[in-house]
Amino acid sequence: MRYILSITLFLIFSCQSTKKEIENKKLPPFSIVIHGGAGTILKKNMTKEIEIKYINKLEEAIAVGYKILEKGGSSQEAVEKTIHVMENSPLFNAGKGAVLNSDGNVELDASFMNGLTLDAGAISGASKIKNPISAAIAVMESSPHVMLSGRGADDFALSQELELKANSYFITEPRLRSLNKVKENEVSAFFSDKEYLKNQKYGTVGCVALDMQGNISSGTSTGGMTNKKWNRIGDAPIIGAGTYANNKTCGVSATGWGEFFIRSVVAYDISALMEYKGLSVQEAARIVIHEKVAKLGGNGGVIALDNKGNVAMEMNTAGMYRAHMDSQGNKTVKIYADK
Numbered sequence: 456m457r458y459i460l461s462i463t464l465f466l467i468f469s470c471q472s473t474k475k476e477i478e479n480k481k482l483p484p485f486s487i488v489i490h491g492g493a494g495t496i497l498k499k500n501m502t503k504e505i506e507i508k509y510i511n512k513l514e515e516a517i518a519v520g521y522k523i524l525e526k527g528g529s530s531q532e533a534v535e536k537t538i539h540v541m542e543n544s545p546l547f548n549a550g551k552g553a554v555l556n557s558d559g560n561v562e563l564d565a566s567f568m569n570g571l572t573l574d575a576g577a578i579s580g581a582s583k584i585k586n587p588i589s590a591a592i593a594v595m596e597s598s599p600h601v602m603l604s605g606r607g608a609d610d611f612a613l614s615q616e617l618e619l620k621a622n623s624y625f626i627t628e629p630r631l632r633s634l635n636k637v638k639e640n641e642v643s644a645f646f647s648d649k650e651y652l653k654n655q656k657y658g659t660v661g662c663v664a665l666d667m668q669g670n671i672s673s674g675t676s677t678g679g680m681t682n683k684k685w686n687r688i689g690d691a692p693i694i695g696a697g698t699y700a701n702n703k704t705c706g707v708s709a710t711g712w713g714e715f716f717i718r719s720v721v722a723y724d725i726s727a728l729m730e731y732k733g734l735s736v737q738e739a740a741r742i743v744i745h746e747k748v749a750k751l752g753g754n755g756g757v758i759a760l761d762n763k764g765n766v767a768m769e770m771n772t773a774g775m776y777r778a779h780m781d782s783q784g785n786k787t788v789k790i791y792a793d794k
Contacts, residue, residue: 553678711755
């Protein structure tokens with residue numbers, strides 16, 4: 456009887472201790488941040504109905520990853536499952552609802568990096584993979600390579616028993632209209648000064664997470680640029696340009712005009728500024744986006760988390776769909792650039 460009483464008291468006090476730890480927020484720090492693309496996102500061009508749809512989807516996506524982290528799950532799982540929500544939503548330029556190339560088809564890119572091991576995986580130019588981020592992770596975990604492309608990426612995904620879809624699954628009416636509008640102007644989105652056409656260069660989804668074990672993961676997924684030709688590849692599937700993670704410094708996912716982000720090695724440069732110059736994640740992101748990328752003529756933004764859970768959501772565009780939650784449960788969801 457005394458033994459049973461002792462066990463009962465132990466369990467009661469253990470539960471109380473755990474509850475107090477949660478209440479006092481003494482658990483190891485964890486954090487998650489997401490983006491759904493940057494660009495010329497102006498409030499005057501956004502109806503209230505569409506604005507609410509984006510905010511709701513951002514909240515849904517980040518809640519998925521946050522719950523995983525809150526329960527002690529890995530940053531890798533949090534990033535993958537969070538990005539699934541956005542890849543499955545036609546609101547974003549990734550997975551279903553991705554933009555169309557000049558032939559009217561979808562070409563999908565994605566990348567993932569593990570900040571503990573510095574392992575990484577990526578796919579580009581895939582046409583059948585329902586959730587490209589999972590294929591990128593599979594490349595990292597189940598192949599000797601870092602990047603697979605085109606039909607090879609699709610075949611590899613099939614060998615890993617990932618879900619495949621006909622290319623028609625990804626195509627939506629709004630993306631068809633966008634492609635037609637770009638073609639009607641007989642100009643590539645690269646070279647136009649018109650606001651609508653310029654915006655066709657942008658659009659990506661990404662997530663960075665820090666788990667209770669102190670591990671950072673980062674992932675990015677995209678359909679690329681409207682009316683792209685010749686199997687063009689942007690920064691999203693390129694480790695160091697669109698995605699980077701290192702437990703020593705930070706994790707980064709980028710979105711913007713990919714050619715400039717590749718040339719600037721944006722994601723790695725933010726980490727390098729932190730490692731070699733001792734800058735904060737906020738200052739490093741600001742310098743890279745507002746000074747280095749902008750100086751070259753590029754536009755876009757990044758999300759980043761350092762190994763303490765500090766966040767940066769930096770852009771030199773009019774807006775970036777973004778959300779952040781910390782271990783205290785504080786949540787930020789925004790669309791337009793801060794004034």
